[in-house]
Amino acid sequence: MFKSVLVANxxxxxxxxxxxxxxxxxxxIAVYSxxxxxxxxxREADEAVLIGPAAxxxxxxxxxxxxxAAKAxxxxxxxxxxxxxxxNAEFAEAVMAAGIVWIGAPPASIRAMxxxxAAKKLMVAAGVPVTPGYxxxxxxxxxxxxxAxxxxxPVLIKAVAGGGGKGMRRVETSEAFLDALASCQREAASSFGDDRVLIEKYILSPRHIEVQVFGDSQGEVVHLYERDCSLQRRHQKVIEEAPAPGMDGPTRAAITDAAxxxxxxxxxxxAGTIEFIADASEGLHADRIWFMEMNTRLQVEHPVTESITGVDLVEWQFRAAAGEPVPLKQADIPMNGWAMEARLYAEDPSNGFLPxxxxxxxFRLPDDIRIDTGVFEGGEVSQFxxxxIAKLIVHETSREAAAARLADACADxxxxxxxxxxxxxxKCLEHPKFVEGDVDTGFIAKEEGDLTVRKISDYALQSAARVLRFGVEESGSDYFAPWSQRGGAMGFRLNATSAASQTVYVDGLLTRLEIDDNIAAERVHFEPDPVTTVYFDEGSPYRVSMNAPVGAGGGSTSDGSLRAPMPGKIVAVSAAVGDVVVKGQPIVVLEAMKMEHALVAPFDGTVSxxxxxxxxxxxxxxxxATVTAD
Incomplete structure (x- = not known):
């Protein structure tokens, strides 16, 4: 076994x-920009090496x-x-040529998949069913x-060299194809240096099911069962689970054997993952599941597989790279309980999921479940x-228990x-259809309106308003005196003597309510401002204040100006001064945080x-850009 490892990530x-x-x-050993x-x-590495600018x-x-850095x-x-x-097969070869152990798939396997x-043609030859397409x-x-x-x-355009939802678009009509193609090709070229695409028939009730496989240098390959990654938004996985709901024994045997x-x-x-798409319109059946692609690496969602099998996949990777055999035979790999993982993103669902x-x-996450994160309080989320920012993982005896526990964790x-x-x-985890296992990859798109609405509960608003008012009254000019711990959670009852009317602003909107003296203040976090608190309710923060806060935001404004929602690079400008545009028409496309964001005309008018x-x-x-109304 090697004695040191550099993580190129x-x-x-x-x-x-x-x-x-x-x-x-x-x-x-870490490398960093x-x-x-x-x-x-x-901070966590024994040694770290700077390797370049932020990009x-x-x-x-x-x-x-x-x-x-590895050699140094x-x-x-x-x-x-x-x-x-x-x-990157060339990188793998360069690592091996330098006499360094490569903890990954063989370069030939990376190229093949x-x-x-090319991978689909190879799968056809191996007797693995594939989806129809070009x-x-x-x-x-x-x-x-x-x-197409x-x-x-509908069809799906996918970058030939793609992954992670980059360079992928669903196209509903012939008229929309060319615009979607151009966007896919730009994103694919930016993310992978290759703008080629393939086209697949889009399955109308698709489930995304993948199988964790593992091979060794002696030719042994085993599977560690399946994961369901159907809860997606724009082809980016949101919640993953293992095993897949509704999977019976014969279907599991067919899909794992194919993998x-x-x-x-x-x-x-x-470690690798074979990804399949299933037509779940009539449940899961072995003859309605097709190969999509193989990811020749560890997956983001590997913790759910680790949870149900008790296996440390990274340790297995180390051992395979050192020439050791797969640690367990197929018959000895257990499958216990149910695991779920939620991806916590730094994004705003109420504003089009902009990063x-x-x-x-x-920054507080629950401490009674598995958390995989790379950030900390006081750190920063970068535009680059x-x-x-984190993965929340739970393991329970049943799917219902796992969903409930993960919902509670996300709420905290x-x-x-x-x-x-x-x-x-x-909201996703508590949705009745999700709880019943009745989801496909279009679930979020269909339910997005209900899933993204923000509304502070009456209890939370009462609690925040009481702290806001009585905290000011009781502490005088030193607003923070009774509660001085930085970011500390409140679990106390303020001793107010009577209910009183309170006028407050919640996220800038005026609210009037009667304060209930019997409401306790919980999880209220103070801003450095004697008239403002931040209240966390079901995972969502609400700024509660005595004054209407003033703030700027990205996107379109009432005056017709299109503002950058975040720092980024302009990758397309599709209109010029004097052009007549309609509401919703893309004007500028901004690339930031590895994704494209289209800024559209807020109303019918002329680009001024x-x-x-x-x-x-x-x-x-x-x-x-600016649009002037007609």
Whole structure:
């Protein structure tokens, strides 16, 4: 076994790998960009090396810099995590050529499965069923559109070299195809350096089911059962679970056998995932599940598999890379209980899920479940990287118990002032259809209106208002005197003598209520302001104040100006001054935090100003264009 490992990644996955390495007595080495100088993975490593500027393409994606750091620190092995260079065959070869142990799939396996079109052809030869679609070499827009028309809508455009929902669009009509194609190709080129796409028939009631496989250098391949990752938004997984609801024994045997055949077809070594799409319109059936792709790396959602099997997949990766056999035979791998994972993102569901960046002045997560995170209170969420800030994982004896416990955990999340999707996760987990297991990949899109609404409960509002009023009255000018702990949770009852009318603002909106003396104040967190509190209710923060707060926000405003919701790069400008536009028409496309964000016309009118060009780096709240109403 090697004695040191460098993790060529950042954030929660680097911290996750370090945890296992420390337990095994392996020295840990981090690499970091200038933006990550104070990051958690840097703090937790035994040694850390700066490898470049904030932008990933100048640091984490530069193989030569990572290798130089490995050589300088004497790293005996490199673990790539997921994303970045994890599925880069050339990087894997360079690591091995340098005499360093590569903790990942063989380069030949990465290549075989890295291009979705070639992988599907390989799977057909191995007897693995695949979805109908186009995987040809002709990438001209006209030909791709003709193929999509022939397949029949809706179709799914997918980047050949893609993953994680990048470079992927569902297209409903022939008329919308070319615009969606252009957006996919831009995003694919930006994320993977390859703008080629394939087209698949879109399954109308799709379930996303994947199988964890693991191989060793002796040719043994086992599976560790399936995961269901159907709860997605824009092809980005939100909640994952293991096992899959509604999966019977024969169907499980068919899908896991197919996954093992797929892995053996490419002589796979290490941890990998075979992803399938199932037509769940009539439940799960073996003859209605098709291969989509293979991820030749560890997955974000691997903790749910670890929870039901009791296996440390990172330890297995270390052992496979060191030439050891798979630790357990197939018949000896257990499957116990039910596990669920929720991805906590720094984003604002009430504002189109736009990523939220900034300092984590207050950051509290539940301490009675597994948490995988790469941030800490006082740290920052950067514009340069993925907005996922933590994973909340639970393990219970039943699916119902797991969903309830995870909902409670998400409700206990406290983050300020960065916005998160915690309340959205609670609503997803408590939705009757989810509880019944009646979900597919379109669930969030269909229910989004109900899932994103924000409303503070009467109890929470009463509690916050009482602290706000009586805290000021009782403490005089020293508002914080009775409750001086920084960010501390309140679990006390204020001794007010009578109910009284209180006028307060909740997130800037005027509210009048009668204060109930019997309401206790719980989880109220004070801002450095004698007339404001922040109350966390079901995972969502509410700013409760005596004065209406003034704040700016991104997107469109009533005067027709389109403002950048966050710092980013302009990748498309689709209108010029003088153009007549209709409400909802894209005007400018901003790329930030690895995703594209379209700024659209807020009403019918004429473009009266364009303040950005393709390639510009813009600041948050910058006016990118202006539309004047007709």
């Amino acid at each position: 950042r954030g929660e996955i680097a911290c996750r790998v370090f945890r296992t390495a420390r337990r095994m007595g392996i020295r840990t 200038e933006a990550d100088a104070r990051a958690m993975h840097v 990933a393409r100048e640091s984490y994606l530069v193989a030569e810099k990572v290798l130089a 620190t004497g790293a005996e092995a490199i673990h790539p995590g997921y994303g970045f260079l994890s599925e 890295g291009l979705k079109d 995987m040809g070499e002709d990438q001209t827009p006209a030909h791709l559109k003709a193929e 028309d022939a397949i029949g809508y 093992v055949r797929a892995a053996k077809a490419v002589n796979y070594i290490g 939220s960046i900034g300092k984590l002045n207050h 990287y993925d907005p996922m 999340v406290e983050v300020w002032p960065v916005k998160t999707n915690a309340a959205f996760l609670v 100003g364009v303040g950005a060009a393709v390639g510009d780096q813009v600041a948050a709240d910058a006016v990118l």
